[in-house]
Amino acid sequence: MEVGKGRIFIGRLAAGEDLLASLTDICSGHKIQMGVFSVIGAVKNLTLGYYDQEKQEYVQNLDFKEEFEILSCLGNISIKDEGIFVHAHLSAGARDGKAFGGHLMPGTKIFAAEYHIQELTGGELRRQRDPETGLSLWQKED
Numbered sequence: 001m002e003v004g005k006g007r008i009f010i011g012r013l014a015a016g017e018d019l020l021a022s023l024t025d026i027c028s029g030h031k032i033q034m035g036v037f038s039v040i041g042a043v044k045n046l047t048l049g050y051y052d053q054e055k056q057e058y059v060q061n062l063d064f065k066e067e068f069e070i071l072s073c074l075g076n077i078s079i080k081d082e083g084i085f086v087h088a089h090l091s092a093g094a095r096d097g098k099a100f101g102g103h104l105m106p107g108t109k110i111f112a113a114e115y116h117i118q119e120l121t122g123g124e125l126r127r128q129r130d131p132e133t134g135l136s137l138w139q140k141e142d
């Protein structure tokens with residue numbers, strides 16, 4: 001689908017808050033129903049998951065209690081179950097420079113985080129359960 005550029009938001013997320021919830025709150029507050037975003041900064045801990053393709057469920061596979069750099073947190077915003085849904089993946093750098101990554105899950109607390117959100121317009125991006133993958137995916141175009 002072809003989309004247009006909407007509003008752009010840039011700012012800082014509050015320290016100590018949950019990263020995924022904070023992003024969702026900003027999108028809800030500004031009524032951003034479709035968009036893409038990036039975040040860089042640092043977190044106090046790291047809770048990431050991956051999708052087990054055989055079991056067709058998300059598994060929380062990383063739950064580190066130490067601090068990390070947010071090397072790259074990328075994601076998109078669409079509609080799921082009539083609500084604004086933020087889907088984010090994160091690459092995190094540890095003290096020794098090693099990187100970990102995965103699907104951002106609730107529980108990752110912000111130390112400092114700078115976001116950039118690009119709202120998209122001109123259509124509706126809605127997630128529905130996909131029977132093949134078990135995931136809530138964007139609907140296929142006709």
Ligand code: ZN
Nearest residue numbers: 087088089103
């Ligand atoms: Zn994901």
